[in-house]
Amino acid sequence: MAGNPALVDGGGPTTFPRLLLQHAAVRGDRPAMREKDLGIWQSHSWAKVRDEVAALAGGLAAMGFKRGDNLAIIGENRPRLYWALTAAQALGGVPVPMYQDAVAQEMVFAFQNADIAFAIVEDQEQVDKMLEIQLQCPALKHIVFDDSRGMRRYHQPGILSFEKLQELGREFNKNNPGFFEAEIEKGKPSDMAALFFTSGTTGLPKGVVLTHQAMIATGRTYSDFEGMGADEELLAYLPMAWIGQNLFSYTQSMVAGFCVSCPESAETVMTDMREIGPTYYFAPPRVLEGLLTTVMIRMEDAGWLKRRAFHYFMALARRVGAKMLDGREPVGLFDRLQYALGDLLIFGPLRNSLGMSRVKVAYTAGEAIGPDLFVFYSSIGINLNQLYGQTETTVYVCVQPNGVVKPDTVGPPLPGVEIKLKDDGEILVKTPGLFEGYYRNEEATRESKDADGWFHTGDAGFFDAEGHLKIIDRAKDVGRLTDGTMFAPKYLENKLKFFPHIKEAVAFGDGREHATAMINIDVDAVGDWAERHNLGYSGYTDLAGKREVYELIRDCIARVNLDLAQDPKLANSQIHRFVILHKELDADDGELTRTRKVRRRIIADKYAAIIEALYGAGKSVQMEAQVKFEDGRSGTIRADLAIAEAPVHAPAEAARMIRKAA
Amino acid sequence: MSDARAIGEVILAVESISLAFGGVQALSNISFDVREHEIRAIIGPNGAGKSSMLNVINGVYHPQQGTIHFKGEKRHRMEPHKVASQGVARTFQNIALFKGMSVLDNLMTGRNLMMKTGILSQALYWGATQREELKHRERVEEIIDFLEIQSIRKTPVGRLPYGLQKRVELGRALAAEPTLLLLDEPMAGMNVEEKQDMCRFVLDVNEEFGTTIVLIEHDMGVVMDISDRVVVLDYGKKIGDGVPDEVRSNQAVIDAYLGVQH
DSSP states (O other): OTTTTSSSSSSOSSHHHHHHHHHHHHHSEEEEEEEEEEEEEEEEEEEHHHHHHHHHHHHHHTTEEEEEEOOOOOOOOHHHHHHHHHHHHHHTEEEEEEEESSSSHHHHHHHHHOOOOOOSSHHHHHHHHHHHHHTTTTTOOEESSOOTTTTTTTOOOTEEHHHHHHHHHHHHHHTTTHHHHHHHHOOOTSSSSEEEEEEESSSEEEEEEEEEEHHHHHHHHHHHHHHHHHTEEEEEEEETTHHHHHHHIIIIIHHOOOOEEEESGGGHHHHHHHHOOOSEEOOOOOHHHHHHHHHHHHHHSOOOHHHHHHHHHHHHHHHHHHHHHHTSOOOOOOHHHHHHIIIIIHHHHHHHHHTTTTEEEEOOOOOOOOOOHHHHHHHTTTOOOOOOOOOTTTSSSSSSTTTTTOOOOOOOTTTTOOEEOOTTTTTEEEEEEOOOOEEEOOOHHHBBBBBSEEEEEEEEEOTTTSOOOEEEETTTTOOOOTTSSSOOHHHHHHHHHHHHHHHHHEEEETSSSSSSEEEEEHHHHHHHHHHHHOOSSSSSHHHHHHHHHHHHHHHHHHHHHHHTTTTTTTTOOOOOEEEOOSSOOOOGGGGTTTTOOOOOOHHHHHTTTHHHTTSSSEEEEEEEEEETTTTSSSEEEEEEEEEEEEOOOOOHHHHHHHHHHH | OOOOOOSSSSEEEEEEEEEEEEEEEEEEEEEEEEEEEOOEEEOOOTTTSSSHHHHHTTTSSSOEEEEETTTTTOOOSSOOOHHHTTEEEEOSSSOOOTTBBBBHHHHHHGEEEEEOOOHHHHTTTTTTHHHHHHHHHHHHHHHHHHHHGGGGHHHHHGGGGGHHHHHHHHHHHHHTOOOOOOOEEETTTTOHHHHHOOOOOOHHHHHHOEEEEEEOOSHHHHHHHOOOEEEEETEEETEEEEEEHHHTTOHHHHHHOOOOOO
């Protein structure tokens, strides 16, 4: 791996703190991180980052943080929180990044499980959470906050500011010269580098243990694969607790030495993207969906000429865009000319307004992506590649290589990764980036990692003719209808979710005679549609119950059914009846994970009455639901939900309809 | 960390104020004081004279009788811009922002009184003007950061939802670095979440900048939660004055709010 000039060492096993020291020595004056302060981007050089980390590590050591201790890190993407990762690792401790939007009680388990005594958090909001759980987590003794706003009246023992901690650290380092370097020297590549708690779609969270060598090896394989250098730009805008974000903006940056920028706030990401112009971009499907919905809404509101031009060139792009990007199939001269014109008028400006003008490769992962969404980005010239992996495998298992992108697969396994399929289709993985085990949970470790070192992913899939892996669903979610045909709920849901009007969908059908669906409308898109159709509404619940909205959704489902009817294997999973839910599925209510994955079992339990009604004959169902507000209070929403039928097609009829439309 | 919120001396004293518009007596013989760093609420039913009181304090209305002492200085027939230059800023019940201008520009107008360079050098944007503008912009950016409105920095105010416009208006008042901030129904027309946000900001302003705040508010819950002392007006007369608990148990106040059988 010495071929990559970005690497600061020979590529042998190492640790993150050592990488930091090397970068500080090799490219000390180059920017390592950037953040916006008072509206102006400010850079932190590698040398500065080293000094900041040293001061922080000194401070932690002065407070009694020892080798093997765990450090909770909670907040938005801030450079200081990234420094906290390295500082903990430098002392031989383990950083535990957690989701900043989790409510306090959701954090209790991780604190208890890992006996966390130190927490470095972003602001007052997080400090309040720490104080709330302190009784349940008596080990938690030291709370360090980054933003001092509103913290004036917190005089509890153990709370101190980031500045104060660094001040203590500089003092400590002065009295103990060489301490920082000596501690880093003691660290071994096989040491635990980080602990990620996976929310899991079922049960208690599990702490995934990843070592320095696993993370760094994966990062290197990947930089080599893509040829990432020290000049890349990246915007870190996803939760730090998500392995994908961590890998991309921490591991990858440490390995390749490029600069990572932190957005000003969660709401400014679009603007920050345009200003930074990242060369690599990582987005879970829901973010890509959100962007697409925004684009579509804005286009609907644009003038007649713009709208016509947009739709004309988008149709062209869908036809030839992906082919041109891949360069595998020939494209006619006239189409090429037209595409060039489209690039000038539509695609270029669109890429620019999405902040993706400089993007070499955009990745998506986290959840299977609808083929249509995929085609959209590829066709406007954004090189969108899917990758596949889990926290347990340090993400990278499969990546679509440039030029060989197929919308419905996740690509072939990366170099060094082995994949085996079980009889029921479950995917088993072996990789240098494999986790050590679940933290203090032998039983769970044994269940998912067998004696031969294969990790059982729980996903079902198969290889296509070209050796690309195709994921259908979670293995345990794939069910059968009563007539024995396969039923993959996620496949239906993804198809539904491509419509901008549908935000979330949950399909049912396992052990039933046909499929049904529960729909969450996208309140922005449908609200905009309602406005343009002079339809008044007071809020989500009201809008969701409108007859006209039901008609709108019925059309979407009809189109999905038509699509399904063409595939004999899937024709039976057409959606017969549906309901539009009166409230949005929410992670606070336990219906989604923090990464917004549907928690099927919990939903099935909670909305049992609705599901029964979907399979009954009635036209409506009465529903009462508990909701949790952001401030932790809870209330009840009561509603009468309409249940509607959707048109289904026999396969032959569907083929006829398609021909007629063509 | 110094505690900026130690309540200090009287900063504003209102004595025997009476104000009439023709035959209508808007305020009669009102006296109260405001101490440094405190949050002082003025409450009362509709038409009680709350906004009139605020208008008297910042010099829009000139009372027929009574005196106002601000920072120990007696004021007589004061004009609003003079009051503003003494360190009083306010927000309005009906938002009064420049709708076509961006949030940033609206906040910059709040710095207007502090801009010292002449119109010519401002037009040329050179030398001292440039330095001055940078200084003001820095302060405005601090306020943007404080109020968490980075994402709408360049959005025209007219395109913003009501709750955010209210926040921008607070921002403009803060841009003037006031010692006394007058808020006229800062939470009117907001939903619960927006109200909570606004409460947080009002408390934070008070705590971080040590700004003394006089606010008018209808929402009793809000008032009782965040204010140090409360004045109650009804039909232009003062019927109660004290800490929230005192006011809450004051019979005259209860009667004014709930109605009383005659």
